[in-house]
Amino acid sequence: TVAIALFTQDLRLHDNPVLHASHAAAEEVLPLFVLDPDVEAAGFAVPNRLAFLADCLTDLDAALRRTGGRLVLRRGRAAEETARLADRLSAGSVHVAAGVSAFARRREEDLRDRLGDRLTVHDRSLTVAAPGTLTPVGKDHYAVFTPYFRAWQRTDRRTPLAAPRSLRTPDAVESLPIPEVRPSSPGLPGGGETAGRALWRRWSVDRYAELHDDLPGDGTSRLSPYLHFGCLSATELAHLAERRGGEGAEAFVRQLAWRDFHHQVLAARPAAAGDDYRSRGDRWRRDEEEFAAWREGRTGFPIVDAGMRQLAHEGWMHNRARLLTACFLTKTLYQDWRTGARHFLDLLVDGDVANNQLNWQWVAGTGTDTRPNRVLNPLVQADRFDPDGTYVRRWVPELAGIPGRAVHRPWHLPTPPPDYPAPIVDPEHLTTRLRHARGLD
Ligand code: FAD
Numbered sequence: 001t002v003a004i005a006l007f008t009q010d011l012r013l014h015d016n017p018v019l020h021a022s023h024a025a026a027e028e029v030l031p032l033f034v035l036d037p038d039v040e041a042a043g044f045a046v047p048n049r050l051a052f053l054a055d056c057l058t059d060l061d062a063a064l065r066r067t068g069g070r071l072v073l074r075r076g077r078a079a080e081e082t083a084r085l086a087d088r089l090s091a092g093s094v095h096v097a098a099g100v101s102a103f104a105r106r107r108e109e110d111l112r113d114r115l116g117d118r119l120t121v122h123d124r125s126l127t128v129a130a131p132g133t134l135t136p137v138g139k140d141h142y143a144v145f146t147p148y149f150r151a152w153q154r155t156d157r158r159t160p161l162a163a164p165r166s167l168r169t170p171d172a173v174e175s176l177p178i179p180e181v182r183p184s185s186p187g188l189p190g191g192g193e194t195a196g197r198a199l200w201r202r203w204s205v206d207r208y209a210e211l212h213d214d215l216p217g218d219g220t221s222r223l224s225p226y227l228h229f230g231c232l233s234a235t236e237l238a239h240l241a242e243r244r245g246g247e248g249a250e251a252f253v254r255q256l257a258w259r260d261f262h263h264q265v266l267a268a269r270p271a272a273a274g275d276d277y278r279s280r281g282d283r284w285r286r287d288e289e290e291f292a293a294w295r296e297g298r299t300g301f302p303i304v305d306a307g308m309r310q311l312a313h314e315g316w317m318h319n320r321a322r323l324l325t326a327c328f329l330t331k332t333l334y335q336d337w338r339t340g341a342r343h344f345l346d347l348l349v350d351g352d353v354a355n356n357q358l359n360w361q362w363v364a365g366t367g368t369d370t371r372p373n374r375v376l377n378p379l380v381q382a383d384r385f386d387p388d389g390t391y392v393r394r395w396v397p398e399l400a401g402i403p404g405r406a407v408h409r410p411w412h413l414p415t416p417p418p419d420y421p422a423p424i425v426d427p428e429h430l431t432t433r434l435r436h437a438r439g440l441d
Helices: 017-025 037-041 047-067 078-088 102-118 145-154 193-202 224-228 234-244 247-268 288-295 302-314 319-332 337-347 353-364 378-385 390-395 404-408 432-437
Strands: 002-006 028-035 072-075 093-097 119-122
Touching: 002 017, 002 078, 017 028, 017 093, 017 119, 028 047, 028 078, 047 193, 072 078, 078 102, 093 102, 102 119, 145 247, 193 224, 234 247, 247 353, 288 302, 288 319, 288 337, 302 319, 302 337, 302 378, 302 390, 302 404, 319 337, 319 353, 319 378, 319 432, 337 353, 378 404, 390 404
Parallel strands: 002 028, 002 093, 028 072, 093 119
Antiparallel strands: none
16 A cells, blocks of 8 residues: 655654654555645745755655655646546555645645545644644634733644654656755755754754844754754754753744744735735835845845845844844835845745745734834844844945944944945934824824
């Protein structure tokens, strides 16, 4: 008998319910990944994530081969291709992780139509809690994080599953070579479960609570791309962190709950990937020149420019920098969050529909923030989270010679650096547009 394990965003052997169930169901397992043209059509197949994905698939294939199996890579519509192989191999069961995006849900419906009862969808593969299972009375999802987190902490967890030791994959199925992709950012990390597990072992969660907002210290885990592609399981990480214990671990697990929170919002409201979750009646400004200055890291606000340049260079940005650059675009320049979210998705190696779109909405005040009009003043943020200016000097070479926190306000220097732009908005009026547009004055 044969079972198909259709890999999606769960590119790992450890704690993988899809692989585990396939292994338990049949003598032979076909571990399958399908490169789907619909992902490209939706604008999701960007070089940084494709390069990381190629690493993940290479690593997954190598790990499967060590068990005696191998990865089968195909190209085509995932449901169609999977069903075709299921028929050809007379597979008794097909297993897949439940996804939350509109794309993943269409794929799941399509699989269901083609495979009927042979399909099993595993709903605690990608997140710790299954989206849709934690709900306030009378509602289909939580719209506020704090009560969600309380409920999340009370729910039963899955016990992490061991990686299968030996697998057999049917010989007769041919596999495509893993494509080679050149990323658009030179500082991209290498993908895959092996790299992700090594990073987790190298990084220490112990000081996470005190360091996670320190921009130059760069003390967060950097596990986000491994979580996005499922090289690491959120359930297993929560389990490992809790076993370690302490304040750092607690704060880290809370971030994993934020990830679950956004996933359950998107599962309940798939349209929130593109539409305002809560409309504030915003009529955003459109200014291509200002947008280009933001995108290219030449707004004249060093802390904003540093974040945007880190994104271009590494395909990743520190969370504090994501918050303040997104806030600058939506609440200072008062431009549509969708344009900024799109730019992030073009580059972020961890670019994720649930986490990106809903964090952007949170910042823009159209999402789940209970204080939708809060504005993060980039100068206050800079003084607080980059007090010596080290983060700015790392990413903005034109300012590398300016010592200390003076680097945050080059317009105050007796001779401002000639090759760095003047601020594109008056530093004294950073909140004006939002307040005016939302009638707060
Ligand atoms: P750590 O601080 O080590 O946290 C551990 C893990 O918790 C992260 O890897 C991530 O999976 C999860 N996490 C942490 N913070 C959040 C959060 N606010 N929301 C959801 N999950 C969180 N995260 C993405 O994974 N993909 C995105 O596309 C994405 N876009 C964002 C856009 C904006 C505007 C903002 C403000 C945040 C965005 N985030 C996104 C959330 C967060 O910035 C990143 O998850 C984090 O910076 C990744 O770094 P890390 O792995 O070192 O995080």
